[in-house]
Amino acid sequence: MLDPKSWLDAAQATAEGKKRRVDHDCGGGRTLIVSNQDRKWTAFCFRCDEAGIVEKPQESLSARIARRRTEDEQDERIAAVAGLPEPIDTDIANWPREAVVWLLKASCGAPEIAQLGAYWHAPSARVVLPVADDGELVYWQARDPSWTRKSERPKYVNPEVNKERLVARYGSGDEIVLTEDILSAYRVGQEGEGWSLLGTNLTNGVLARLIDERKPVAVWLDPDAAGRKASRDITQRLSACGIPNRVIRSLRDPKLLSRRQVRIELGLNTPARAEDS
Numbered sequence: 001m002l003d004p005k006s007w008l009d010a011a012q013a014t015a016e017g018k019k020r021r022v023d024h025d026c027g028g029g030r031t032l033i034v035s036n037q038d039r040k041w042t043a044f045c046f047r048c049d050e051a052g053i054v055e056k057p058q059e060s061l062s063a064r065i066a067r068r069r070t071e072d073e074q075d076e077r078i079a080a081v082a083g084l085p086e087p088i089d090t091d092i093a094n095w096p097r098e099a100v101v102w103l104l105k106a107s108c109g110a111p112e113i114a115q116l117g118a119y120w121h122a123p124s125a126r127v128v129l130p131v132a133d134d135g136e137l138v139y140w141q142a143r144d145p146s147w148t149r150k151s152e153r154p155k156y157v158n159p160e161v162n163k164e165r166l167v168a169r170y171g172s173g174d175e176i177v178l179t180e181d182i183l184s185a186y187r188v189g190q191e192g193e194g195w196s197l198l199g200t201n202l203t204n205g206v207l208a209r210l211i212d213e214r215k216p217v218a219v220w221l222d223p224d225a226a227g228r229k230a231s232r233d234i235t236q237r238l239s240a241c242g243i244p245n246r247v248i249r250s251l252r253d254p255k256l257l258s259r260r261q262v263r264i265e266l267g268l269n270t271p272a273r274a275e276d277s
């Protein structure tokens with residue numbers, strides 16, 4: 001067996017689920033393969049022709065609570081900073097599986113993730129979506145990709161900024177489509193023009209921006225009770241301001257539809273611009 005002193009540090013510095021080749025203390029040439037597996041760290045050196053294995057300690061309840069507390073503290077810390085939370089990890093090979101899966105469910109693979117500028121923030125265990133306006137960072141949203149209704153921590157963490165005139169805008173088109181979340185606006189922006197309200201509330205500041213745009217507006221919120229109620233409120237206010245508007249109702253959130261389905265809901269019958277799906 002290889003002495004753990006000669007390889008365990010390297011194995012522990014490897015992303016979970018990954019292996020890599022490094023130098024062993026027997027010489028250069030990266031003869032040592034170390035891996036960080038689900039329940040153990042392992043090593044094998046081709047020159048020494050020996051293996052090593054160390055079982056991982058199972059996380060105790062108190063350890064889990066301590067980790068959670070650290071992540072909560074990170075949530076508070078990052079919400080107070082101007083600029084993007086760091087460190088920024090854009091290499092999806094290092095991300096935990098659930099982070100990649102969350103974006104894949106919204107049809108966002110590596111090219112889309114790069115276009116969005118999405119990245120993994122390990123200290124808070126969240127995916128960060130930056131929001132730019134005219135090329136300037138104005139906001140970001142950090143999502144817990146493992147979040148469920150049973151979670152003890154918030155689904156999103158956001159910086160403490162004035163949201164009055166804030167929207168996340170993607171693409172361009174003859175009609176502005178209002179969505180709840182950033183990924184939905186991004187997906188609409190692949191075909192037309194998507195604006196995320198970052199929730200279901202249309203602020204007076206954003207309403208003023210819509211008036212300035214002089215385009216018809218489609219309201220496409222999520223298909224739940226909150227989305228339906230907000231759609232009614234928003235269309236009433238748009239009509240009161242003389243903005244032509246309509247409501248799009250789909251069976252799922254816009255981000256969960258295929259590009260083809262998005263185009264159908266938008267009433268676009270020309271072929272998709274880039275690769276269709």
Ligand SMILES: [Zn+2]
Binds near residue numbers: 025046
């Ligand atoms: Zn060796």
